[in-house]
Amino acid sequence: MAATESKRSSYFMITPMALVFTVFLVVPLLTIIVVSFWDYDEYRILPDFIFENYRYLLGSPVTWKIYLNTFKYAALTWLFTLLIGFTVAYFLAFHIRSLTWQIVLFMVCTIPFWTSNIIRMISWIPFLGRNGLLNQALMGMGLTDAPLEFLLFSDFAVILADVHLYTLFMVVPIFNSMMRIDRALIEAARDAGAGAWNTLRHVVIPLSKPGIAIGSIFVITVVMGDFITVRLMSGGQSASVGLQISNEIGLLQYPAAAASAVVLLLTVLLIVAALLRLVDIRKEL
């Protein structure tokens, strides 16, 4: 009697969470999966069960090119956000001694987030453009004769904007990991004869791994699914998987978009699974 009572109350307690997950995650996801097997023509989507969407998607060389391009964006953005994020977190965690200053500087890092992503992206355009501030400054100083074309509407611009947008996603978890490192360990390393580099390599980096993994998951999943940055910053000259899906939706090819989305989801899940195999993040949660 008491056992069934407690069982019932357990179910009762998980109900709100279960409902939220069902309505906002499971149902939409199932819908996408179902739709990805439907048929479509120029005007309509037709309930069906065909593999044509997947066959077309996976058989098209365009898809492979787009995936390659997206991986390139994700990898480069990951690399730069990791380098910058780790450095910033290291500085905040180990070189700023007072907690007050740590909090102040941490807040400073978040200030860019007070404006929307789109605004922050667009604000690069007058800076990087052919007649933008940077080109004028470079030419004014006599460093270049002609405007640098690669600055805007290029892969460079896409990655620059991604790094700018997502570095903080790296800083926060790495900083969190670093703050948990017992300072006595740094002293113990120094006591054993480790210089700054060896302490970083053998103590700080291994103990920051969970934060690095969490930050990497944030950055990679966001960049893999991104379409607006690619569209704006490449000026329509490059594509990503997200952009492809967005274009298919624009053409009302919902089943094709759904199939693309499913493949993208699986790809990202594989990457996350690989990261979790490498690093045990449980102790960080």
Next chain:
Amino acid sequence: MTGNGAIELIAVSKHYDNTIAVKSINLKIPAGAYCCLIGPSGCGKTTTLRMIAGHEVISEGDLLIGDRNVTELPPVKRGTAMMFQNYALFPHMTCLENVGFGLKMQGIAPAERMERARDMLARVQMESFADRKPAQLSGGQQQRIALARALITRPSVLLLDEPLSALDPFLRARMRDELRRLQQELGITFVHVTHAQDEALALSDMVVVMEDGVIRQQGSPEEIFNRPRSRFIANFMGGQNIFKGVVGHSDAQSIMVTRGPDSFILPAHAGTQTGSEIEFTIRTDLIGLADAVPPGSENAAIPVEITTVEYLGLSVRIVATTTDGKDITLMKTESEFRQAPVRRKEKFIAYWKPEHAHVLA
């Protein structure tokens, strides 16, 4: 890195922004000595240790280790190694990797490194734990690993920051023996910070008592325990009854002191002036109880009433109160107590031998 492990601090000070943690201390620790720095928290003992270790910058003064001035050198170049209070073992490395870390930093090849690390693990009886992570070990085991890690670079000085404070009393006594044995085997200088007087007495060749950033007294354990220089040290080291009195008469042999209606005779002490107030101590185990003043203890006795009798197993602790309300503690071995048991509310004369009284400076 082995060299002479003699340590000398010359007018060493440590200031933080507005506070002074250590005030111009001078200290010489002979090579191969076991030295305990003892004092209440905030007395500067840990700061002093960390300055010797090179983990705290010396604000003023010089530090010599083995006749080399090492004031500005990093820890490895000093030939010191430190064992941290909570051991500070690297949680992501196995015990073997932890122990071998110092050798790795010296660039010693993996094969030799592993072999030496295994030898060191064997030395602390931890060879079967080589592949465990520190989190899988008990406190005592972690401590052995920390000890092995500190000793692997063959330092001439080992610095220990409250190494036993995290252990339970039984383990503490065992690790104490081991530390002493290891120190004697290795013959290197140990500097050990503690706030436990029993630890300091049991381990040291040399005890240094600190208070408020200065050294109050240094000497052998017997000296510190039997001849404390001040009330603070007598209280801190324990085992003493402290009396206060006014000097009536003093000559080359003795001092007469009055305390209310009683007068006491004390061994001579330089610089005592008639009419000044002095303090003297008598060890708790050197006071006897009798019905009348025994011969030889005239002017070394005081009437008391027993207020507490506490049975402690090997010994019995008796608290007796004088007519003016001062508590005196007496320690008797259990067999002594059995021969002459006392009870609460009984009245006696507490007496001692005049030469057992010690005048505080």
